Amino acid sequence: MKAGHPTEAVTMAGRPARPGWQPDIDTARCTGCGWCVAACDRHLLSLEVVNWKKYSTLGAADLCTGCSDCAVKCPFHAISMRRS
Ligand code: SF4
Ligand code: SF4
Structure with a gap:
């Protein structure tokens, strides 16, 4: 196991990067609570409003490390x- 190896990209929350992986947000489950937005240390997620419903969207997907911090934080499993 190479977790914590100095040459490995590690997020502030400690979960290692997984290149090629990205969050897939289920807008039907998303409540727009914003927990995932706060969890992303790269500030790649933001809340959008469409038809009076708020939900999370991934902005610059190419900057996503695939760390899954956002997915782990989501209380609604959205x-x-x-793999991108
Ligand atoms: S996987 Fe990590 S880097 Fe990508 S959006 Fe989620 S928290 Fe941000
Ligand atoms: S934490 Fe989950 S429910 Fe809350 S805004 Fe993010 S995806 Fe939506």
């Missing part, structure tokens, strides 16, 4: 990680 985020699953998928």
Whole structure:
């Protein structure tokens, strides 16, 4: 196990980067609570309003490390990680 190796990209929350993986946000489950937005240390998630419903969206997807911090924080299990 290489977790914590100095050459490995590690997020502030400690979960290692997983290149090629990104959050897939289920807008039907998302309540717009914003926990995932706060969890992303790269500030890649933001809340959008469409038809008076607020939900989280991924902005610069190419900057996502695939760390899954956002998915772990979501209290409504609205985020699953998928290969991009
Ligand atoms: S997986 Fe989530 S928390 Fe991690 S960098 Fe990507 S959007 Fe941010
Ligand atoms: S934490 Fe989950 S429910 Fe809350 S805004 Fe993010 S995806 Fe939506």
